Amino acid sequence: MSNLSVNHLLGIKNITTTDIKLILETAKNFKEVINRPIKKVPSLRDITVANLFFENSTRTRLSFELAQKRLSADVINFSASSSSVKKGETLIDTVNNILAMKVDMIVMRHSSAGAAEFLSRKVNAKIVNAGDGAHEHPTQALLDAFSMQEKLGDLKGRKIAIIGDILHSRVALSNIFCLQKLGAEVKVCGPTTLIPKYIEALGVKVESDLRKTLEWCDVANMLRIQLERQDIKFFPSIREYTMMYGLNKTMLDSLSKKIVIMHPGPINRGVEITSDVADSDQSIILDQVENGVAVRMAVMFLLAGRQ
Amino acid sequence: MKPKVLLENKQLEVTLTRLCYQLIEVHNDFSNSVIIGLQPRGIYLAHRIQKLLEGILKKKIHCGDLDTTFYRDDFRKKELKPNKTNIDFIIEDKNVILVDDVLFTGRTIRAGLDAMLAYGRPNDVELLVLVDRRFSRNVPIQAKYIGLVIDSIETQNVKVEWEETDKKDRVTLIDK
Numbered sequence: 001m002s003n004l005s006v007n008h009l010l011g012i013k014n015i016t017t018t019d020i021k022l023i024l025e026t027a028k029n030f031k032e033v034i035n036r037p038i039k040k041v042p043s044l045r046d047i048t049v050a051n052l053f054f055e056n057s058t059r060t061r062l063s064f065e066l067a068q069k070r071l072s073a074d075v076i077n078f079s080a081s082s083s084s085v086k087k088g089e090t091l092i093d094t095v096n097n098i099l100a101m102k103v104d105m106i107v108m109r110h111s112s113a114g115a116a117e118f119l120s121r122k123v124n125a126k127i128v129n130a131g132d133g134a135h136e137h138p139t140q141a142l143l144d145a146f147s148m149q150e151k152l153g154d155l156k157g158r159k160i161a162i163i164g165d166i167l168h169s170r171v172a173l174s175n176i177f178c179l180q181k182l183g184a185e186v187k188v189c190g191p192t193t194l195i196p197k198y199i200e201a202l203g204v205k206v207e208s209d210l211r212k213t214l215e216w217c218d219v220a221n222m223l224r225i226q227l228e229r230q231d232i233k234f235f236p237s238i239r240e241y242t243m244m245y246g247l248n249k250t251m252l253d254s255l256s257k258k259i260v261i262m263h264p265g266p267i268n269r270g271v272e273i274t275s276d277v278a279d280s281d282q283s284i285i286l287d288q289v290e291n292g293v294a295v296r297m298a299v300m301f302l303l304a305g306r307q
Numbered sequence: 308m309k310p311k312v313l314l315e316n317k318q319l320e321v322t323l324t325r326l327c328y329q330l331i332e333v334h335n336d337f338s339n340s341v342i343i344g345l346q347p348r349g350i351y352l353a354h355r356i357q358k359l360l361e362g363i364l365k366k367k368i369h370c371g372d373l374d375t376t377f378y379r380d381d382f383r384k385k386e387l388k389p390n391k392t393n394i395d396f397i398i399e400d401k402n403v404i405l406v407d408d409v410l411f412t413g414r415t416i417r418a419g420l421d422a423m424l425a426y427g428r429p430n431d432v433e434l435l436v437l438v439d440r441r442f443s444r445n446v447p448i449q450a451k452y453i454g455l456v457i458d459s460i461e462t463q464n465v466k467v468e469w470e471e472t473d474k475k476d477r478v479t480l481i482d483k
Binding site: 003026029033037038040041042071301304305 | 374376377378382383386387389390391392421424425426427
């Protein structure tokens with residue numbers, strides 16, 4: 001018998017290795033469930049979940065919503081673009097109004113780092129962070145770890161490279177915490193301007209040469225250039241970025257071993273990764289999407305199970 | 308109080324063999340019947356019954372494991388850990404024999420009935436248990452095939468051990 005050590009999933013940093021392993025183990029059961037002819041279980045039939053997306057999202061929102069429906073939870077959706085937030089309502093007021101409708105769990109994406117943590121201290125509901133600014137995106141890190149484990153087995157001692165815009169990426173930060181807790185080695189690679197200054201303090205290696213990084217790693221997690229978060233120019237042009245840090249099939253085939261290619265989406269085909277790499281048999285990008293539903297089911301099932 | 312042994316070795320084997328012949332009386336050659344053991348502890352009994360039946364009937368009997376965790380009604384009242392479900396045959400229109408080691412409140416079986424429906428609509432469902440703790444039911448569920456009926460109180464526990472996991476075949480009544 002086991003349970004999570006936390007009441008909310010705010011980030012990977014503040015959960016334990018045991019928690020991560022429990023979530024991944026439970027996700028295996030849910031992966032079996034979502035591959036049945038009847039993909040639904042009644043576990044959360046008495047739970048109402050609100051999905052609050054103050055920032056755009058396709059995959060994560062759909063994945064969470066599907067996970068909630070597969071668990072038989074009642075779901076309400078909210079997106080900032082069509083709400084009273086535009087009329088000047090504060091975050092706390094918006095959320096308290098939603099909670100007044102008797103909601104038990106909140107899944108939130110917000111453009112400010114720490115928004116989920118802030119909410120968890122102010123309101124009485126289980127909070128799942130679906131991405132807060134450039135801070136954390138815990139469920140993405142968990143589904144990435146789940147997908148890697150499926151492909152490689154135990155991640156202890158495995159070498160994982162995270163390549164691209166590390167500076168603006170919440171996926172990178174959550175992945176680093178998660179992979180290190182599972183005993184993997186992490187290296188980040190990208191233009192110096194897109195690598196946070198003190199990232200080595202987290203115990204990750206930094207490399208600026210793409211080929212060297214790919215030769216070193218077992219898994220390459222390719223990240224998107226987040227132009228929407230870049231207020232100044234971090235590199236001369238997209239074309240130059242692609243020449244230096246874009247992964248193409250010629251380079252992939254010239255490596256001495258077969259590495260696994262991952263991408264959290266959305267892909268900018270032809271920028272960080274070419275189409276033939278994204279669609280190659282080394283890519284597990286669509287497995288990541290499938291596993292996302294199972295992992296999110298596990299997270300919500302385990303959080304709801306806490307009294 | 309010292310644990311009281313209810314069934315052991317030879318007696319247990321006799322009981323299991325009797326249950327098998329009772330099943331054969333109803334299901335003949337098992338051409339349209341399957342066995343489903345309930346996780347976590349019912350699967351050992353289910354696989355034991357499967358082996359004995361295969362020995363008697365000289366043919367393969369389908370036997371699967373079913374996990375009920377996601378269908379339980381006491382979720383949030385206690386910590387539950389899901390187990391594997393492994394049913395590699397079709398239960399649509401089959402005669403299903405649900406198997407569990409101990410029948411107590413009946414809630415596990417209720418969850419098992421729900422969980423099973425996710426795999427299809429069986430023609431007929433029966434329940435086989437090794438130990439029936441009568442007068443303790445919370446839901447109207449009764450077993451058709453019973454190894455042993457006992458009277459027990461709530462502060463007692465029935466422990467079923469199997470050679471496969473516990474190195475001996477034994478059923479004991481213990482005080483919590």
